[in-house]
């Protein structure tokens with residue numbers, strides 16, 4: 267499947283994407299994961315992106331498009347992909363349309379995962395993320411804690427609160443989402459690709475997606 271997952275930070279895009287990858291060999295492409303990996307590795311991209319990310323601002327469209335243009339042409343995208351956290355602005359969506367046309371790729375659907383703001387705020391404040399760039403497993407101190415406090419169950423690396431998951435940065439990220447990313451729902455509605463699924467359970471969101479795709 268070739269999907270875009272839209273939704274505020276904390277709506278469950280990453281969790282839904284991970285479940286979907288087990289169904290048909292599609293891969294998850296998370297621009298947030300790619301950028302965090304670059305920050306940890308100390309690459310030029312990471313150095314450029316870090317300040318924006320820690321403040322909860324979006325990194326410039328040109329940086330993101332550079333990443334995605336290469337990523338979508340890698341071999342593992344051939345079986346399908348789930349775009350998680352991209353596009354995040356109208357210019358990114360327009361550029362993505364051009365890129366997909368150039369690569370002769372057609373999207374199946376754009377899924378807008380709609381979750382109430384108070385649920386999202388609470389989820390993000392209690393979220394913990396594995397620091398290992400190869401893993402980046404997600405936990406929650408309330409609903410899905412690590413077995414050993416602060417240690418990733420999967421790889422044993424520290425599972426930490428992200429720098430952009432302080433209350434202040436979260437509030438800013440949600441405002442940025444409302445201003446810059448929420449308008450993408452209208453953009454894809456006009457293209458006839460949008461399906462909005464309201465729900466706080468990732469399993470139910472996945473069921474809704476499978477139904478839409480006739481799986």
Ligand code: AMP
Nearest residue numbers: 297298318319323324325330351352354
């Ligand atoms: P995420 O893990 O998707 O919440 O992304 C974490 C941070 O990475 C965001 O707050 C942005 O600073 C940056 N980021 C990720 N994806 C994008 C994107 N498509 N456009 C701009 N910035 C992004």
